[in-house]
Each structure stands twice: as structure tokens, then as C-alpha cells.
């Protein structure tokens with residue numbers, strides 16, 4: 314049946330009609346919000362390249378978590394930028410480190426908040442790479458995996474609701490799962506950044522997490538942006554190794570990957586709308602070139618429509634304010 318009998322505009326003629334035939338609906342429950350923990354007390358240091366985002370000391374992150382929970386944000390993911398940076402990433406192995414203390418304090422204040430902890434080495438190593446660096450400058454996979462598993466154990470022991478490896482070393486999910494299980498933490502889920510691309514959109518985050526590599530780039534471990542079949546392979550391997558949720562990152566430039574992953578697996582799929590995706594919208598909105606709220610809704614709706622079950626986004630608090638009660 315074609316025109317003039319078919320007139321798709323009939324169902325678009327009012328917001329009342331559009332509202333009841335809408336296929337994709339964002340909700341607060343879709344959202345996960347990143348926090349950046351730094352040393353000190355009463356520290357709230359704005360991240361210049363991410364308007365509205367601040368680095369927070371542990372005490373401030375608890376205040377922030379309370380406000381976020383009140384807004385209806387259901388889940389957080391914690392990053393930290395410790396003072397001490399060394400070859401062994403020792404700051405992340407400290408049971409009294411920034412993330413363990415933040416996890417304990419947040420869970421004590423608002424137990425209903427789900428708290429994920431990012432697991433990587435880049436913010437705690439003196440070279441800023443996500444794994445251990447050999448004399449040749451290469452990133453050593455297997456020794457990195459051993460350290461990453463210890464970091465995951467440290468965070469899980471502190472009470473994290475999930476550990477989220479973002480390093481892209483091979484085999485880290487399996488090592489983590491085994492170490493957690495051997496230590497009585499079989500109930501702690503793993504959110505794997507399974508398909509994480511070597512992206513130009515991480516720039517602002519590296520200011521927030523103080524994690525820019527001192528030399529080279531991350532292309533020997535993060536994925537080539539040109540590859541989608543490889544993402545399916547990464548995801549399948551991580552699920553085999555024990556990942557409970559899998560992530561695609563960044564989100565906007567990889568909507569096809571999100572869709573293909575969603576169609577290929579049965580576990581929840583997370584998409585990460587990264588710092589650069591956020592800051593582009595913020596910067597254009599600040600110049601009056603784009604409507605921030607409409608752009609945030611459109612990008613997040615697109616990510617959900619592509620198949621994401623959960624979206625990590627710096628817009629999460631604003632979305633919770635903007636969404637209807």
C-alpha cells in the first residue's frame with residue numbers, strides 16, 4: 314500500500330501521537346555515571362575540557378553520590394588519579410587506595426547505588442600505558458594481566474558491585490574471574506570493555522584521569538577503528554572467559570558495532586559515550602551552535618536504538634533532570 318493511502322505523517326502530527334508510537338525510550342535506569350577520584354579532602358577541581366565534570370576527593374565523591382542517587386542515577390563507575398605513579402601501578406594495589414575508600418564510603422552512604430570500578434593501569438603507571446612496559450617499549454600482555462587481576466581483587470574486596478577491565482590485554486577476564494573466585498568473590502560480576510577502540514575521542518578523559526601515555530599510543534592493545542568483525546571475536550572471547558556484561562566504546566562512531574554485538578550475544582551490552590563525544594556537544598552548545606539538551610537526547614537515544622542496554626554517559630545527571638518524572 315503506497316501513497317496516497319499510506320501517509321506516515323499521520324502518526325507524527327502531534328506530540329501526543331508521537332509519544333505513544335515512540336519505539337525507543339530513554340530511562341534513568343539506562344544510565345551509568347563516571348566519577349574521578351583524586352587525593353585530598355574537600356577537593357572539587359573542575360576538568361576544563363569537560364564542562365560540569367570535576368575531579369573529587371573521597372569525601373566530595375560521597376556528597377556527589379548522594380546527590381546523584383537523589384536525582385535517580387542508578388549506577389556509577391569510578392576512576393582515580395593517584396599521586397604516586399610508578400612502574401608497578403602500586404597505588405591501585407593499596408587496600409586503602411582512592412577507589413577502595415571511595416567504594417566503601419559510597420556504599421555506606423547509599424547502598425542502593427551500583428558502584429562499578431574501572432580496572433586499568435594507565436592512571437597509576439609513570440608512563441601512562443594500560444599495562445607494563447618492557448625495555449623495548451612494548452606492552453607486556455601476561456605480566457599486565459597478573460597485575461590487573463590483583464587490582465580487580467583489591468576493588469572487589471572493598472565491596473565494588475562490579476569490576477570493569479578497560480585495558481584490552483588478552484586473557485584478563487579469565488585471570489580476574491579465577492582470582493576473584495579463589496578469594497571468595499565469585500559473586501562479583503565482571504563488566505568487560507570487550508570492544509574498546511583506539512579512539513581520538515578519549516582526549517578530555519585523559520585530563521580528568523591524568524592518564525595520557527608519555528610515549529607512543531594505545532594502538533597495539535586497543536582496537537583498530539576500522540574493524541567490526543574483530544569486535545565480535547573480542548566479545549565472544551570475553552564471554553567465554555566469564556564476562557557478565559560486555560561493553561562497546563566509544564558509542565556514537567560505533568553504532569553498527571553495538572547493533573552487531575547486541576544481535577550476537579545474550580548478556581547485557583553496555584555502550585560508553587566517551588569524553589570527546591560529550592565535550593564536542595558541550596563546546597558547540599557553549600557557542601550557541603547546537604541545542605545541548607536535544608543533542609544529548611538524540612545521541613543517547615541513538616545509542617539505545619542501536620542496541621545498548623546500558624549507557625555510560627557524562628550526561629547522566631542532566632538526563633535525570635530532563636527526563637519526565
Ligand code: PBG
Nearest residue numbers: 433435479514515518587588589
Ligand atoms: C583507561 C580508560 C580510558 C577511558 C576509559 N578508561 C582512556 C584511554 O583508554 O585512554 C576513556 C573514557 C572517556 O574518554 O570518557 N584505559
